[in-house]
Amino acid sequence: xxxxxxxxxxxxxxxxxxxxxxxxxxxxxxxxxxxxxxxxxxxxxxxxxxxxxxxxxxxxxxxxxxxxxxxxxxxxxxxxxxxxxxxxxxxxxxxxxxxxxxxxxxxxxxxxxxxxxxxxxxxxxxxxxxxxxxxxxxxxxxxxxxxxxxxxxxxxxxxxxxxxxxxxxxxxxxxxxxxxxxxxxxxxxxxxxxxxxxxxxxxxxxxxxxxxxxxxxxxxxxxxxxxxxxxxxxxxxxxxxxxxxxxxxxxxxxxxxxxxxxxxxxxxxxxxxxxxxxxxxxxxxxxxxxxxxxxxxxxxxxxxxxxxxxxxxxxxxxxxxxxxxxxxxxxxxxxxxxxxxxxxxxxxxxxxxxxxxxxxxxxxxxxxxxxxxxxxxxxxxxxxxxxxxxx
Numbered sequence: 001x002x003x004x005x006x007x008x009x010x011x012x013x014x015x016x017x018x019x020x021x022x023x024x025x026x027x028x029x030x031x032x033x034x035x036x037x038x039x040x041x042x043x044x045x046x047x048x049x050x051x052x053x054x055x056x057x058x059x060x061x062x063x064x065x066x067x068x069x070x071x072x073x074x075x076x077x078x079x080x081x082x083x084x085x086x087x088x089x090x091x092x093x094x095x096x097x098x099x100x101x102x103x104x105x106x107x108x109x110x111x112x113x114x115x116x117x118x119x120x121x122x123x124x125x126x127x128x129x130x131x132x133x134x135x136x137x138x139x140x141x142x143x144x145x146x147x148x149x150x151x152x153x154x155x156x157x158x159x160x161x162x163x164x165x166x167x168x169x170x171x172x173x174x175x176x177x178x179x180x181x182x183x184x185x186x187x188x189x190x191x192x193x194x195x196x197x198x199x200x201x202x203x204x205x206x207x208x209x210x211x212x213x214x215x216x217x218x219x220x221x222x223x224x225x226x227x228x229x230x231x232x233x234x235x236x237x238x239x240x241x242x243x244x245x246x247x248x249x250x251x252x253x254x255x256x257x258x259x260x261x262x263x264x265x266x267x268x269x270x271x272x273x274x275x276x277x278x279x280x281x282x283x284x285x286x287x288x289x290x291x292x293x294x295x296x297x298x299x300x301x302x303x304x305x306x307x308x309x310x311x312x313x314x315x316x317x318x319x320x321x322x323x324x325x326x327x328x329x330x331x332x333x334x335x336x337x338x339x340x341x342x343x344x345x346x347x348x349x350x351x352x353x354x355x356x357x358x359x360x361x362x363x364x365x366x367x368x369x370x371x372x373x374x375x376x377x378x379x380x381x382x383x384x385x386x387x388x389x390x391x
Contacts, residue, residue, distance in 0.1 A: 006074075010070055011065070013065070013340075017055070017099070017325075017326045018052065018337075021104065053133070067093065069119060070085045071086050072345065074335075076334065081345065087131065096112060097112070098110070098111040100152035101154075108133075119134065119136055120138075138176075142171070142178050142180060148166040151192060154196075158175060162196065169187065172203065181219055187212060194236075206235060213268060230255065247265060252273065258277045260273065282324055283327045284296070296320075300322055314351065319348070322342040326338070334349065336348045
């Protein structure tokens with residue numbers, strides 16, 4: 001695959017990815033008191049740019065591919081990813097399989113084969129004020145020796161953390177106290193995906209069987225969303241905006257291909273479903289403004305879909321050589337980050353959907369009709385009654 005400025009190979013299969021929150025970046029450029037004394041110009045230095053963080057590696061054994069967390073930089077103006085990572089932190093023999101970035105900029109949590117580990121942002125005080133990661137002294141005791149966790153997510157405020165395991169166990173903790181408020185041993189045979197509603201009241205979980213809805217405050221399941229016929233549920237996302245139009249999206253697979261279904265968050269009934277791609281869906285996400293859905297396929301394609309009518313707005317064929325493992329929109333919904341087992345990371349700038357030219361043609365048509373009527377009236381072509389009215 002040809003190398004493009006917005007697509008780079010960082011040498012390790014990528015399993016998790018995210019954008020570094022602006023709150024973390026603001027901390028990176030806040031000058032110290034000494035800096036202000038040494039050089040007043042430093043206090044007005046610009047932000048270091050936009051960063052993405054990646055998790056992956058070769059796993060256990062002697063594959064020769066290191067397990068690591070990687071930080072790369074992206075320039076929106078030029079649509080360029082840094083040729084090399086700006087920081088790389090090895091995790092030894094432990095593969096960082098899943099990752100959740102804290103929305104408040106505190107750091108990130110990674111699921112390793114046996115436990116989950118917390119990492120802090122590390123700001124380099126050089127001329128470029130570059131961003132990195134360091135292993136934290138904080139130990140997440142309730143997530144030590146719990147086995148492989150397949151899903152990790154924070155709520156919007158960063159006050160709750162949900163974790164779903166390969167063993168089917170679902171846990172929800174208050175953050176950062178790690179007080180357990182939901183502990184369900186058999187939520188699914190295996191938990192595949194999790195998502196909080198924007199107000200943090202509900203948590204959707206997908207695994208084997210139906211999608212389950214949990215009332216977090218009551219620590220109980222309140223709904224079970226049934227599959228139709230031969231459907232297999234894949235991933236779930238609530239609309240990120242908390243209003244009367246809030247819905248839940250779930251990806252499904254059938255023999256005919258991958259579909260998206262929309263569900264009411266008041267009745268928990270299916271509103272509609274639509275097939276959007278022939279290949280199986282292996283990654284899914286929704287933009288922060290709620291307008292777009294992103295889909296990744298096992299063939300390496302990336303699709304951007306309207307959340308309103310499920311119309312495909314953009315397709316990046318063979319964005320990756322292997323199956324897409326993760327998708328993340330930037331906070332302003334301007335760009336989509338995608339990664340794959342092919343070790344390649346790509347940022348796709350979201351192009352605004354072109355407005356239909358129908359309204360312009362209507363205006364032109366009306367003008368032509370008006371001219372024709374005027375001409376006909378001026379030359380006495382119109383019937384006498386209509387001609388007298390126009391005059």
